[in-house]
Amino acid sequence: MLRAYLSTYLFFLFAPIAMIVLFSFHSTPGLVFPMEGFSLRWYSELFANGNFVASLWNSVKVGIFTSIVTTILGTLAALALIRMRGSFRRVFELLNFMPIGLPGLFLGIALVTLFAEIGLPRSLVTVTIAHVLFTLPFFVETMRSRITYFDASLEEAARDLGASQFQTFRLVTIPILLPTIVGAAILTFALSFDEFIITVFVSGNDTTLPLFIWSMLRRTVDPSINAASVLALALSILVLAAGGLSMWMQRKRAVAARVAELEGE
Amino acid sequence: MKKGRNDVGVQKARTADLLEDIMLDRRNFLFGTAAIAAGATLGAWVPQARAEVGGNLEIMAWEGYTLEKETEAWRKQHNMGVRAAIMSTQDDVTAKIVGDNAVRLDLAEYSNGYNAIYKELEVLKPVDVSNVPNYNKDDIYPPFYQGDMWYWDGTQWAIPWAWGLDTIVVNPELAGVEVKSYTDLLKPELTGKLAFLDNPLTVWPQIAKVTGYGEKFPNLTKDELADCFEKLKPYRDQTKVFASSNGDVISLFASGEIAACFCVWSAVPLETAKQNVKTVAVYPTEGGAVWADAWFIPKTSENIESAYAYVNQALEPEVQASVCKTAVCSTVSRKAPALMDETTRALFDYDNFDEQFKKMKIYGQPPRTSEQYATYDDWLQVWADFRQGF
Amino acid sequence: MAMATTTDYIESAKKVRRPLPWPFAAPKGFGLAALPLAFLLFFFVLPVIILFVTSFFTARSFVIEPVWNIQNYVKILWAAGFWQATWVGLKNGVFTAFFSVVLSFPVAYYLVYRARTNVILYLVLLSWFSSYLVRVYAWRTILGTNGVINSFLLSTGIIDKPLEIILFSPFASVITLIHIMLPFALLILVSAMRDVKKEYLEAARDLGASGPAVLYKVILPMTYKGIVGSFMFSFILAAGDYVTPQLLGGREGVTSGLLIANQFRSSGNWPLGSAMAFVMMATFIIVYIVFVQILRLARVAPGRRYHG
Numbered sequence: 001m002l003r004a005y006l007s008t009y010l011f012f013l014f015a016p017i018a019m020i021v022l023f024s025f026h027s028t029p030g031l032v033f034p035m036e037g038f039s040l041r042w043y044s045e046l047f048a049n050g051n052f053v054a055s056l057w058n059s060v061k062v063g064i065f066t067s068i069v070t071t072i073l074g075t076l077a078a079l080a081l082i083r084m085r086g087s088f089r090r091v092f093e094l095l096n097f098m099p100i101g102l103p104g105l106f107l108g109i110a111l112v113t114l115f116a117e118i119g120l121p122r123s124l125v126t127v128t129i130a131h132v133l134f135t136l137p138f139f140v141e142t143m144r145s146r147i148t149y150f151d152a153s154l155e156e157a158a159r160d161l162g163a164s165q166f167q168t169f170r171l172v173t174i175p176i177l178l179p180t181i182v183g184a185a186i187l188t189f190a191l192s193f194d195e196f197i198i199t200v201f202v203s204g205n206d207t208t209l210p211l212f213i214w215s216m217l218r219r220t221v222d223p224s225i226n227a228a229s230v231l232a233l234a235l236s237i238l239v240l241a242a243g244g245l246s247m248w249m250q251r252k253r254a255v256a257a258r259v260a261e262l263e264g265e
Numbered sequence: 266m267k268k269g270r271n272d273v274g275v276q277k278a279r280t281a282d283l284l285e286d287i288m289l290d291r292r293n294f295l296f297g298t299a300a301i302a303a304g305a306t307l308g309a310w311v312p313q314a315r316a317e318v319g320g321n322l323e324i325m326a327w328e329g330y331t332l333e334k335e336t337e338a339w340r341k342q343h344n345m346g347v348r349a350a351i352m353s354t355q356d357d358v359t360a361k362i363v364g365d366n367a368v369r370l371d372l373a374e375y376s377n378g379y380n381a382i383y384k385e386l387e388v389l390k391p392v393d394v395s396n397v398p399n400y401n402k403d404d405i406y407p408p409f410y411q412g413d414m415w416y417w418d419g420t421q422w423a424i425p426w427a428w429g430l431d432t433i434v435v436n437p438e439l440a441g442v443e444v445k446s447y448t449d450l451l452k453p454e455l456t457g458k459l460a461f462l463d464n465p466l467t468v469w470p471q472i473a474k475v476t477g478y479g480e481k482f483p484n485l486t487k488d489e490l491a492d493c494f495e496k497l498k499p500y501r502d503q504t505k506v507f508a509s510s511n512g513d514v515i516s517l518f519a520s521g522e523i524a525a526c527f528c529v530w531s532a533v534p535l536e537t538a539k540q541n542v543k544t545v546a547v548y549p550t551e552g553g554a555v556w557a558d559a560w561f562i563p564k565t566s567e568n569i570e571s572a573y574a575y576v577n578q579a580l581e582p583e584v585q586a587s588v589c590k591t592a593v594c595s596t597v598s599r600k601a602p603a604l605m606d607e608t609t610r611a612l613f614d615y616d617n618f619d620e621q622f623k624k625m626k627i628y629g630q631p632p633r634t635s636e637q638y639a640t641y642d643d644w645l646q647v648w649a650d651f652r653q654g655f
Numbered sequence: 656m657a658m659a660t661t662t663d664y665i666e667s668a669k670k671v672r673r674p675l676p677w678p679f680a681a682p683k684g685f686g687l688a689a690l691p692l693a694f695l696l697f698f699f700v701l702p703v704i705i706l707f708v709t710s711f712f713t714a715r716s717f718v719i720e721p722v723w724n725i726q727n728y729v730k731i732l733w734a735a736g737f738w739q740a741t742w743v744g745l746k747n748g749v750f751t752a753f754f755s756v757v758l759s760f761p762v763a764y765y766l767v768y769r770a771r772t773n774v775i776l777y778l779v780l781l782s783w784f785s786s787y788l789v790r791v792y793a794w795r796t797i798l799g800t801n802g803v804i805n806s807f808l809l810s811t812g813i814i815d816k817p818l819e820i821i822l823f824s825p826f827a828s829v830i831t832l833i834h835i836m837l838p839f840a841l842l843i844l845v846s847a848m849r850d851v852k853k854e855y856l857e858a859a860r861d862l863g864a865s866g867p868a869v870l871y872k873v874i875l876p877m878t879y880k881g882i883v884g885s886f887m888f889s890f891i892l893a894a895g896d897y898v899t900p901q902l903l904g905g906r907e908g909v910t911s912g913l914l915i916a917n918q919f920r921s922s923g924n925w926p927l928g929s930a931m932a933f934v935m936m937a938t939f940i941i942v943y944i945v946f947v948q949i950l951r952l953a954r955v956a957p958g959r960r961y962h963g
Contacts, residue, residue, distance in 0.1 A: 002765050006775070009762050013782045013837060016793040019803075020785060023796070030540040031796050032520050033806060050333050051349055073691040080687035092688055095695050100888065103895020105912050106932050109919050113709055113929070114702035116366040123368075133698050136691070141846060190784050197898065201919070204368040205323050205350040205361065213788050215328040215353040218509075220536050221516035221792060229789035236784035356920035363717045363923065386717055457819070463901075465921075506823045506905050513902070516792070520799045522822065633716035633923075641716065642922045649917070650736045653909050 021233075024226035031223065042227035052228065055212035059193055060235070062124055062208060066131040066192040067185045073132065074139030074188075075181060081144060100137040107134060108201030115202065122204035130202045131192040138191060142184040143177075175254060182243050190236055322571045325350040325358055325373040329592045330427065330558070335584045336575070345571055353510075355379055355466070362388045362563040370563045372572040375423060377414045377557045378466055378483075378630035382641075384422070385633055390562040392421040396573035399580035399598070400424050408555075408622055409597040414629065415559050423561035426579050429594040429612075430531040430625070431467045432553040434514070436544045439524035446550040447475040450525055451499050458524035459503040460517055464510070465648060467556065470628035471528040472497055474551050483631045483638075490639040494647045500527065507652050518544050528554070532593035532612065548624075555625045710929035717923030727930035737914060737931065741938055744910035746825060748894025749942065751832040755840035755889040756882060758833070763844035764874070768853055776845060783838050791902050794831045798822040798903075823905025831899050836889040843888060847881020848874070883950070887943055894939065911935050 027037035046052050077096055084092060099107060111130050115122060154176065158168040196210040203211065213228050322345060324331065331349040340347060352358055355376050361368040363386055375383060383389050394400055402410055415423040435444045442454040450459055462468055473482035476496040478489060485493060505523055508514045511530045517523045518533065519540040526533070531546040531553070538544075560576045562569060578584055582600035589596050590609045596602065602615040614621045631641045710727055713720050731737050766776050797803045798821045805817040821827060851874055859869045875882070897912030904910075911931060918928030 002761060002769065005761055006765055009758065009837075010775070010778065013779060013834065016790055016797060016834060017782055017785050019796060020789055020793045028540065030519060031516065031792070032799070032801055033796075033803060051328070051331060051351060054348075055351070073694055076687050076689075077691035080685070080691070084685075084688070088685070092692065095699070096691070099695075099699055101891060102936065103891055103912060105895055105897070105915060106936065109915070109925075109928060109932060110702035110706045111698065112919070113705050113925065114698070116364055117705055119366060121366060121368055122361070129698055132694070136695075141843070144846075187780065187783075190780075194784070194787055196787060197896075200357075200916075201360070205325060205348065205370055207349075207351045210786065210788060211353070212328075212351055213786055215351040216512070217788065217792070218353050218512045219328050220512045221519070222540075225786075225789050225792065229786035233785045237781070240781075240784075354920075359717070359923070360920055382716060504906070507901075507908060509901050516795070520795065521801045522799060642924065645917060645922055646734075646736070649740075649909060649914060652906075653736055653739050654906060 017233075020226045021230050023223050024230045026223045026226075029220075029222035031221065031226075042222070042224045043231070045224055046227050046231070051207065052212060055207040055209050056231070056235075058124060058206050059209035059232075062127050062131060063189045063192045065124075065128045066135060067189045069128065069132045070135045070139050070188045071181060071185045074136055074143060074184065075177075077136070077140050078143035081140070096140045097137050099133050104134065104195075104197035108198040111198070112201045122202055124204070124206050126202045126204065127199055127206070127208065130198045131195055134195060134198055135188040135191045139184045139188055142187060143180055175250075178250065179247055182247050186240055186243050189239055193232060193236060320345045320568075320571065322347045322568050322575060323350070323369055323371045324348070324572075324575070325352050325361065325370050327352055327374065327558070327592075330374070330588065332575075332579060332584060332588065335587045336578050339578055343571075343574070345574075347575070354464075362565060367563070367565045369565045369567060371566045371568045372560055372575060373563055374558045375561055376466055377425075377555070377559075377627050380414050380417075380422065381630055382633050383561070384417070388564050389422045390564060390566060390569070392424060392562060393573075394421050396570075397424060397577045397580070399577050404580075404599050405597050406599060406618055406622075408627065409557065412627070414557065414627055423559035424576050424580070425557045425559040425597055426576070426585075427588060427592065427594045428555055428557035428597065430546075430548075430553050431471070431528050431556055432531045433525065433527065433547040433549055434518070434529050434531070434533045434544050435525045435547055436518055436521075436523070436537075436542065438543065439521065441524075444525060444547050447471070447527075450527065451503060455525055456503050457505050459500070460506050460508045460514060460523040460526045461500075461504055461652075462511070462514060462526060462529045463507045463652070465644065466630070467530075467554070468528050469631070469644060469648070470554050470626075471551075475500075479551070483629050484635075485631070485639050486637065487639045487643060490643060490647060494651050497651065501651060501654065515540075518542055530556075535593055535608075552624050552626070555627045557627055706929045707933065709926050710933055712926040714924045714926045717925075719925055727927045728934070730927065731931055731934050736909075737911060737934075740909045740914050741911040741935065743825070743900065743904070743907050744894045744897075744912060744935075745938060745942065747828050747832060747896070747900060747904075747910065748890040750825075750829045751836055751893035752840075752886045752888075752890035754829070754833050755836045756844070756886050759837055759841040759844055759885070760882075763841055763848050766841075766845055767848040767851075768856070776841075779838050779841055787835060788898070790834065791831055791899055794827065794834070794903065795822060798827050798830075823903065823908075825900075825904060825907050827903040827905070828900045828907075829893075831903055832893040832896065835899075836893060839892070840885045840889050843885040844878065844881050847878040847884070851877045879950070883947065886946060890942060890946075891939055894942075895935070 022035070023031055024042060025038045025040065026035055027039040027041070030036070077092075081089065081093060081096070107130065111126070111133070112122075114120075115126055120126060155168050155172050158172045159165075163171065194210060195208075196214065199208055199211060207215070209228065209232060213225055216225055216228070320343065324347060326349060328351050331347075331351075333347075333349070336347070350357075350361075350370075352374070358370075358373050358375065359379075359382075361370055362373065362383075367388070400410075409425045409428070411421070412425070415421065415425055433444060433447065433450070437443075439458065440455060442449070442452050444450060444455075470479070470482050473479050473485065473493060476493045478485055478493050481489065506517065508517055508526070508529075511533065514523075514526050514529045515533055515536045518526075518537045519542050521542070534544045534546055560572075560579065562572050566572055579588075580598055582598050582604055585596040585598045585601035586604035586609070588594070589601065589605060589612070593609075593612065595613045596605075596615075602610050631644045632638055633641050709719065711723050711725065713722050713724060713726060762775075762779075766773075770776075795802070799805070800817045800819055800822065802822065804821065805814075808814045809817065855873055855877070856869055859873045864872065894910075895912050897910050897916060900908045900910050901913060902908075912935075915928050915931045915935065918924045918931060
């Protein structure tokens with residue numbers, strides 16, 4: 001029964017997305033059934049549009065920078081949280097959660113008043129700052145649910161075997177946490193890539209992909225918006241696959257290195 | 266969410282302690298904060314630094330109006346790079362150019378009506394028309410040469426370059442009743458089949474018109490404003506949905522959700538035709554309205570020379586003809602219609618321009634601040650209340 | 656949301672070493688926290704304070720006058736339109752949050768206790784990667800007068816005239832918002848449920864608890880924080896959204912979020928917009944308190960049970 005329910009849940013989640021993908025290949029501009037044939041025209045139209053390509057590129061840039069900054073700040077915050085105590089911990093915890101405890105709109109207007117106050121011109125830099133703020137809570141949450149299971153005795157063992165603190169960190173802690181970090185970083189990228197409501201307020205004269213899709217929607221609604229969304233989806237899956245692959249390679253290399261070490265002895 | 270189980274919490278994840286030791290140093294902490302602040306300040310210089318790279322033009326325009334293809338060869342010839350930010354509403358432009366923290370834009374567009382607020386906020390640079398030779402009395406249709414939306418105090422402030430009509434659009438098949446005027450939209454056949462465009466600029470002048478305040482718009486007193494929306498109530502009872510944009514209206518027609526739209530871009534029928542839905546633009550007996558987009562040079566502009574050159578290019582007859590085709594709008598240049606294809610030329614009766622244009626009016630906007638009249642804020646308020654059914 | 660719970664209490668009792676109080680020594684973990692803390696203070700706490708201060712100023716179309724007064728709040732209090740919009744937003748939020756949590760709970764249970772791999776979780780999260788705006792339009796295709804659902808119902812003869820009310824109604828907004836919030840709700844529930852180890856459930860069973868009793872007496876209280884977090888999170892995002900209701904909500908399409916955005920972008924009255932934002936936040940806090948009280952009355956909250 002649970003399985004049947006699960007299928008329904010996934011169906012609800014993916015049927016609309018499947019439809020978006022389907023209509024992105026529609027040969028006519030309509031977005032209603034029945035479909036009238038398939039073509040790639042919307043994709044070629046998009047790629048011929050310099051503004052689309054520029055906004056896609058902007059979103060990729062923002063997504064990557066957001067992931068990097070969020071990963072650094074988020075990992076530090078998560079590591080800090082597990083060793084904090086008492087009221088300081090509660091305050092820090094609250095502070096880390098609050099940004100998503102407020103509507104995106106609220107973050108957008110708060111940041112735009114700050115930028116005005118300190119005279120920071122809006123550009124992709126401000127967009128990245130806003131996205132870091134918005135994604136940080138997700139990152140910390142994802143990390144924390146994993147980090148609690150972190151087996152500290154492994155670190156201890158490494159230390160007992162004579163590893164320095166830094167060696168322990170590099171050779172034990174990071175490899176263990178890496179899958180979670182990579183996963184959370186990918187999540188961050190996805191959230192940044194599709195962020196619309198905050199970006200509207202903090203962007204300068206650069207258009208990100210969701211802003212571009214919104215402006216397309218205002219002129220006419222045809223399958224090119226679907227194609228744009230499918231491209232974004234495909235790109236995200238690519239990032240996901242790349243992340244997975246690098247993790248797998250890393251693990252393979254680590255195993256190989258350890259085997260080599262053992263054989264060396 | 267989770268408080269560490271004791272064994273995890275208290276202990277010895279030494280590695281992280283190492284990091285902690287490094288950072289616990291107060292100076293380092295302060296340094297961290299300072300670095301962020303410094304980053305923020307330094308960041309302030311990044312966009313400016315870009316300005317020194319010659320030949321880069323920062324513009325903001327509607328989707329489809331950035332002249333990418335039309336100016337390609339010309340840009341190459343002058344080694345000019347154009348970066349276009351895309352606007353979704355006029356508010357997008359306002360948000361960039363207003364205030365102490367304005368963003369650099371060398372060139373941007375405003376719709377008729379925004380002249381008043383941009384003037385009041387002093388965000389416009391005067392336009393030296395001698396730098397835009399294509400903007401001259403002989404080549405430009407009279408309503409767009411000077412004109413109070415772009416020319417005041419003896420100075421040109423913006424260059425109108427694209428325009429079109431806003432009017433009633435009807436799907437005759439679904440409507441099942443003939444629509445010739447705004448009042449026809451109140452027929453019972455259209456109950457629950459009408460859409461309003463949620464765009465103040467387009468809709469408010471028409472609202473004033475159908476309620477008998479057309480002559481006074483945009484200067485209505487608060488009482489008149491209240492009366493105006495009181496008289497509009499029957500239209501709300503007909504309404505199914507408030508569409509957020511032209512594109513939204515097109516999609517609503519295409520999917521058969523609505524039979525008529527109170528007032529929208531007159532090119533909607535061309536777009537719905539592509540999706541096999543026949544709609545027609547109806548020019549009501551009360552008269553239609555004109556929208557017009559103009560290039561202006563914001564106060565934050567740096568590459569002014571290139572901005573002028575770009576505007577001049579935008580007024581080239583070939584460029585005008587091409588934009589009118591792709592963006593489905595009308596031209597301001599007398600020389601352009603001859604270069605247009607059949608469909609694009611048919612958008613307006615250029616041969617009888619003056620005669621045809623007489624029925625139209627280019628409307629302004631309610632004042633931003635006024636003791637005497639209802640302000641833009643007041644209008645926005647009643648409009649939101651109207652949408653909510655008060 | 657972080658709150659003092661009994662787990663804190665238990666933990667503090669077990670505490671092995673107690674650091675010196677705040678002014679004398681930096682609390683443990685402070686060094687690691689320094690960077691993220693600085694970021695959050697500068698880009699989150701500071702802007703919120705500025706926004707709050709701004710809400711007591713006045714403005715006329717994009718020019719702010721720093722004159723202290725509470726006019727903005729007085730104005731909002733008497734603006735029926737604002738309260739109507741707030742009501743629409745709250746309704747959207749509560750329905751969305753309720754269904755997102757209830758629908759995701761069994762899935763979270765499956766993922767934590769039954770599934771061998773995380774594939775399904777990743778699959779759910781994958782839906783996050785498709786554009787939010789485009790999904791809103793996809794729902795139009797589904798719910799429209801000539802949409803998928805109507806076509807299906809017509810072809811099977813269940814109805815003989817298209818249902819017109821399903822699109823452009825609060826229902827359409829809510830179903831779309833649920834679609835968008837499900838992954839968020841699920842993620843938070845899963846991470847909370849991972850705390851409740853399978854052994855606890857087995858222990859409860861061994862002690863003779865029935866299936867429903869395990870759910871009601873073990874899982875629900877122990878994932879309480881996750882449930883509250885998941886609900887509040889979906890609620891806040893859905894109630895604050897103004898794009899989905901605008902596109903799908905029909906005549907009930909104006910939420911307070913839209914009014915706030917208008918103040919910032921269209922009217923240029925930032926102080927009034929800020930004041931509206933804080934009033935909106937206050938209503939959210941009220942919802943939070945009410946929700947927690949309801950859970951308490953339903954005896955789902957951990958309450959005294961932990962102390963035995």
